[in-house]
Amino acid sequence: MPSTGTLQPLGMDEVRINGGHWSKRQTVNAEGTIQHCLHWLEALGWTANFDRAAEGKEFERTGPQFSDSEVYKLAEAMAWEIGRTGDAGLEARFVKLTARISAAQHEDGYLNTAYGNPGQPPRYSDLEWGHELYCFGHLLQAAVARLRNHGEDAFTAIARRAADHVCNVFGPGGDERICGHAEIEVALAEFGRATGEARYLEQARLFIERHGRKTLPEKGVFYQDDVPVREAEVLRGHAVRALYLASGAIDVAIEAGDADLLDAVRGQWDRAVARRTHLTGGMGSQYADEAFGRDFALNPAEAYSESCAGVAAVMTAWRLLLATGDTRHGDMIERIAWNVLSGAVDPDGKSFFYANPLHQVTADPEPPRDGALPHLSAGGRRGHWFEVSCCPTNLARTFAQFAAYIATADDRGVQLHQYAPAAIDTVVAGSRFALTMTTAYPDDGTVIVRVEANDGGERTVSFRVPHWAEGATVTSPDGTARPAAAGELADVTAAFAHGDEIRLDLPLAPRWTYPDPRIDGLRGCAAVERGPEVWCVESVDLPEGADFADLAVDTTAPLTVRDGRVKVRGRINDRAAEWPYGTAAPRPEGEPVEISLVPFRSRDTRGAAAMRVWMPIS
Amino acid sequence: MPSTGTLQPLGMDEVRINGGHWSKRQTVNAEGTIQHCLHWLEALGWTANFDRAAEGKEFERTGPQFSDSEVYKLAEAMAWEIGRTGDAGLEARFVKLTARISAAQHEDGYLNTAYGNPGQPPRYSDLEWGHELYCFGHLLQAAVARLRNHGEDAFTAIARRAADHVCNVFGPGGDERICGHAEIEVALAEFGRATGEARYLEQARLFIERHGRKTLPEKGVFYQDDVPVREAEVLRGHAVRALYLASGAIDVAIEAGDADLLDAVRGQWDRAVARRTHLTGGMGSQYADEAFGRDFALNPAEAYSESCAGVAAVMTAWRLLLATGDTRHGDMIERIAWNVLSGAVDPDGKSFFYANPLHQVTADPEPPRDGALPHLSAGGRRGHWFEVSCCPTNLARTFAQFAAYIATADDRGVQLHQYAPAAIDTVVAGSRFALTMTTAYPDDGTVIVRVEANDGGERTVSFRVPHWAEGATVTSPDGTARPAAAGELADVTAAFAHGDEIRLDLPLAPRWTYPDPRIDGLRGCAAVERGPEVWCVESVDLPEGADFADLAVDTTAPLTVRDGRVKVRGRINDRAAEWPYGTAAPRPEGEPVEISLVPFRSRDTRGAAAMRVWMPIS
Incomplete structure (x- = not known):
């Protein structure tokens, strides 16, 4: 429980979703996504890294240096899911996984399969990219889930040893650097709150205050080391890092009664919402560095809007909602949950969007089901796994605990x-x-x-x-x-x-939405929203032979709903020109057509299709 | 002289520019740019690489692997300039430079300061990135300039030996690969025409036909090795490579009377002009790979539009003009020359744009004058030299020969x-x-x-x-x-x-120009053109305190010209919103203002300024 703040969250035994979209999402999450992730982590050897490390000999490690965190995020998803349903089979798997993780933990609490074991680089030799504290953070968040759904056990004991180790190394008088990927901050705060250990909360505060002191070699903005958290004016740099850090800062502010810190983060969030957020609630507008772009740089085709940033933004908005009671934060959770998170997973829960652009220009084939691991969801299609596969487990833990946001x-x-x-x-x-x-x-x-x-x-x-x-x-x-x-x-x-x-x-008639005129990438376009959902047009719904780029919509015609689909009126303006610039303003020319939209979250479920949320106005 | 084709070019002694903008440009080119390039090539040791190579011992080479080509392009500029003015000082420097280059040539005609000398990788061991044939190409083009402005001499003798060497190695039955950067094709064709040697023309034809056979390891589209030249449908991949190749293919088609090849390249050009070219005539719409982007992907802020691609596009358009007599190609030369080329150099001829985007979002400080070599023109300011400094010498050779295009x-x-x-x-x-x-x-x-x-x-x-x-x-x-x-x-x-x-x-009233509605990045915007010139607005011309992003123009108000400046009417719409999307279409709100525009080529001459060609319509 937060010690201050306007609203109090409910325990997992106090609220239960028992029907509708989110219930279905939670079932698919349990039966599809969690099982899928268990399979891939095992198949790729990311879980087996713990077994190998436990043997205490040199071994050939698989996966990216932060793959331990995937195991922890999945453990967190399992802990929430066990709390939700009491699934005995999952509980047995959790206990088994606990033992494998525990076996790899060092005497002094250190635990990482990529550093500090025989033949590996030393502990904390690459805080910038090594992700050791980041991995500890996800271990602690999984332990929080276990504490809230089960209580102390062998898993939470691993986390306590790890948290104590982190405090010993990075506490007052110790190593004063930060991790290149924020996460330990929010995790220590949560774990401190869940265990009642003031030492963990204090360590979270220390890490928060150390941002902006430039203890890492490079790229200060990327990992929010450019200025102190309480001096920054807007969310910036790598979006997931920025939002995990903001979440941790709010937790610290609430626990310490630090109104200045809370105001600073609230201001950063408000400005990011007003100028750096897509209609879907997607944050992190640019592919380069997976980062928040500059103000109003919100090109729909180049929107990165990472699924993990959606997870992180819900974490931040939830904390602001508890702290302030402001409905805007509940609105934002709803917007992100329906559009970014629900749309990031397919109906079977086994393929995922990594990036969630609002405009897919070309209709591309499905990525391969096995073997090849694309770095990202390629060509606007959901992928089954990724080289850097942070999103599937992140989505899994979020859906499993979604009742908490009700x-x-x-x-x-x-x-x-x-x-x-x-x-x-x-x-x-x-x-x-x-x-x-x-x-x-x-x-x-x-x-x-x-x-x-x-x-x-x-x-x-x-x-x-x-x-x-x-x-x-x-x-x-x-x-x-x-x-x-x-x-x-x-x-x-x-x-x-x-x-x-x-x-x-609540009024649920579909509505036209227009962008701020300062957004260069959206000028002359409109989007359709209905309730919390953003809708989009997919090329498969255009008349045979029509070029997707030629579609323009008539925003003066009424929007209608028929057979569960929102219908828009528009024209297909086929043009051929030798030179694409002329002295006459473009005029509608094509035959009027009626086009059916689909919710953004339901895109890419009917084969290769181009897609756009923002439609040119006829 | 081309052996077929509709129109014939004039010799350098047959046409002379004697006043106005282009005369001034040529003077600045001679007194500013050529001297500036001579200084930098010497200061950085790129010329001295030839002296070192001539010594026949191992040496520490400076500059990128293709820096020889900068020396050749500058030699070409000098040759044209000597022809234009008969400058004796420049002639003396040319003769001296010739001796230094000649000393580094191997017995068999091979000449490169990065390959094939003691301690260096062997000849043609990296055709993909080594640029050896590319460098030979620029040597041959410089020799063509010398032949046309002077006649045979020691310089053209170097080129003959080099061309013979290339034919010996890459001729029928020889090495069948291509160079990763097209240039040798057009250069051999030009040199063959200038010397009357059929062998060189035939070798050009062989290189053209070898594109698309995938003799290089990777990235086929990037260097136009994806499909044969005569089968491609549009210009694609690295823009300068694509346009040099197209120029060479036209030359080969004209000399061989190959109408199919000419039609193929003309079709590729026409489609690129209709769908992949900026209003300024700038080609190569994307920063990634300095490449032609997909159709209608013409974001003004992300426009790469490299200066060298402007040079290359003029080469291609000129060949198409000679081949067909179609005025559209003369229009395109004019558009590129006024907007891309003239604007790429500052009034002193000593700083340069590498990329020429049509929208500079932020007002950035000037890059340093000395020492640091940015990779590109950074932050929308002209730079004095670059790490990959292809543009200054390329512009120099083009301005020096500009009379030829009249x-x-x-x-x-x-x-x-x-x-x-x-x-x-x-x-x-x-x-x-x-x-x-x-x-x-x-x-x-x-x-x-x-x-x-x-x-x-x-x-x-x-x-x-x-x-x-x-x-x-x-x-x-x-x-x-x-x-x-x-x-x-x-x-x-x-x-x-x-x-x-x-x-x-000719009517020279300024006019509003509107984009094809398929261009997502320009929707809802208009630009001002006057004659061949594209105009732009710079933030320094806005009222004090106005935010550049808030400017919107009224295209229904008349455009006027006063004091040599085109004036537009518009509004500064200052808006603040918590959420940048709403149910009402944006409406003009601010006070009406009159804003003075400047020609695009004259941008960035009054200190730090944001700039845009395409202005949002109020």
Whole structure:
């Protein structure tokens, strides 16, 4: 539990998703993604690296230097999933994996299969690229998941030994460098909170404060070592690094009651949201360095928008939501979850987008299923595994714990941030307060909350009303409906009794969205959104023979929904010119057509297709 | 002289520029650029590499592996300049340089300071990246310049020995590979034509036909080894390589009367012009690989548009103009010459753009004058020299020979392709025909051609009427004016007498230009052109405190010219938003302003400035 902050998260036993999109996502995650990752980590020898290291002899290591972190992220996903379903088979695999990891841990708590073992470079000899502290961070986050879903065990004991080791080496008077990939900061803060060990929180604070002191050789901005965290004005450099660091800084700020640090990170986030974020919520706009680009450099075809940055941005937004209670952060979690995260995995949970550009210019073949490991999702198709395969396990751990993002509590009641069929059973001001949420959102805008138990008196149920939801209404148990302001929490307060129903109605008509005119890459285009979902057009939905580049849409024609598809009106303007610049402004010429869109998350499920979110206006 | 083709080029003694922009450019080229290059080549030891190689012992070489070509390109510039002015000092330096180069040539004609000398890799051990044949190519082109401006001498003797060596090694039955950087093809064709040696032309043909046979290890498209030249559909891969190769293929096609090959290259060019060329005529739209990008991928801020690709594109367009007589090719030479080439050099001729993007987002400081050699022109500022310094010498040789592009002849008369004060004194159908051209173009649209001598009978003077010149008129010596169709040659035929004047009037009001709607990077923008010149806005011309990204222009307001500056009307729309996407289409909000533009070629002459050619429409 955070020690300060506006809202309190719920325990994993207090909230459960029991239907709809996210339930299906969690099932696919368990049956598809987690099993898929277990297979690949074993097949590639990334798990076996621990067995080899445990033997204490020289060995030929496989995988990138940070592959241990993939094993830890998968362990974290397993821990959350075991908590969610109590899956005994998965629990057995977790225990077995624990033993293999434990065997490779050194006497003093050090643990890494790429450094410090016979024949390998010494410990901490390459903090810039070695990722040792980064790997420890993911070990600690997995241990947090285990603590929250199970309690102390052999796995959390590994993590305690590792955390103590890190504090011994990097504590006051020790090595004063940082890791080239932020992660240890947020992990130590979380682990300190979960274990109650102040030493870990203090170590997290030390690492946060050491950023910007240039203890690493090069590329300061890339790993946020250019200026101290509390002096930076915007999120910058490698997006995942920046967002993990921001998440850790918020945790430290909350625990230390450090309002200045919190304000600094909030300002960085606000500016990144206003100027460096794609419509999908995707962050990290440029391929070069997988980094935040400059303000308003948001080219849809060149959008990197890494899946892992989506995971990291949800972590950051969640912390800001808890700290401030501001619905904008819940909006952003929703936007990223529906568009970046849900779309990054295929319906079977076995292939993944690494980058999530908003415009796929060419229709490319599917990448090979086996053998070859592309560095990234190539040609706009999901891939089964990657050379640097950070995204699959990162997505797995996020989906497994997704129930945690549904609701929070405070002394007055419960706040609902994400809308999904769910059961909430918590304690408010010392008394049980249990709710069930029923909804077909976002296909339908009605959310019904039924009070299952209220052992206390007057309670408040608060609904996040998204900023796009102009015209939303909330209905009290007595049937009184009233407008609910977009971008605010809509409160319903009553001495609720069992069976009381509260209702939120959100407007879900599809809407045209236009970009800030300072975004060069989007000028003259519009996109379609419906509720939290961004929609896109795929070339397979164009009339036979039409060139995808020739499509222009008519934003004055009404958007309609038919058979679950949003329909837009447009024209296919086939042009041939010797010189592509002329004295007449382009005019629509082609025959009017109606085009069906698909949600961005559902792209690339019908074979090779070009795709675009931002459509030229006719 | 090409043996077939529609138009014939003039000799260097037949045409002379004697005023205006191009005369000034040639003076600056002689007094600034050529001297500057002589200094740098000496200072960096790139010339001294020849002295060291001549000693026949191991030595520590300086510069990139292809730095010999810089010495040859500068020699070519000197040869043209000596022909233009007869500068005795330059002639002495040329003779001295010849001796230094000659001393490094091996017995069998081989000559390279990076390969084949003691301690160096063997000859032709890295055709992919070694640039040996590329260097020979530039040696031969320099020799062509010497032959055309002086005649046979010690320099051309070096070239003959080198060309013979290349034919001996790579001729029929010999090494069948190509060079990773096309250049030898066009150079052998030119040298064969200049010397009358059929063997060189045949060797050029062999190299052309060997492209696409994949004799090099990797990256086939990059150096046009993916498909045979006559099967390719568009210019692709590294832009300079592609255009040098195309130029060589046209030469071979013309000499061999190979209409299929000519048609193939013409088709590739036409498609590249229609889909892969910037408004400035800049080719090679992407930084990655300095290459032609995909169709309509013409982002102005990411435009590479290398200066050398401008040089190469003029070479290609010139050959197509001679082959076909089509004014579009003269238009393209003019567009590239005014916008890419003239703008690539500063007014002193001592700093250079390597890349020529059409949008400079940030206002960056000037790069250092000495010492550090940036790889490219950094941050949108001209640089004094580069690590890979191909552009300065390439520009120097092009400006020095620019008179050659002014006019051509055929059996009927003279065709004027570029408008500049010039004297033309040639032979048409066996009789002297001499003209002077007077004009202040493009500041003024009137071109007056006075007949100085006509020893024959009826002659035709033809004017290229640019495709943008709607409303042009041509006036015969008798004072009769008639419309001259844009995009065609306007003929005036008469039995001209001494003193007769013909007049062309071109409309030079500034005009708005709009992009093809398939170009994602330009949608919603317009540019200003005046005559052949593209104009741009620089941030230093905005009102104090205005953010460059907030400028939008009103294309419905008239464009005006005042004090030599084109003026546009627009607004500065200062916006602040928490989220840069909204349901309302952007509307102009700011106060109306008038902004002065500058020609694109004159950018970056008033200190740090952001710049853009394509301006968002209000």
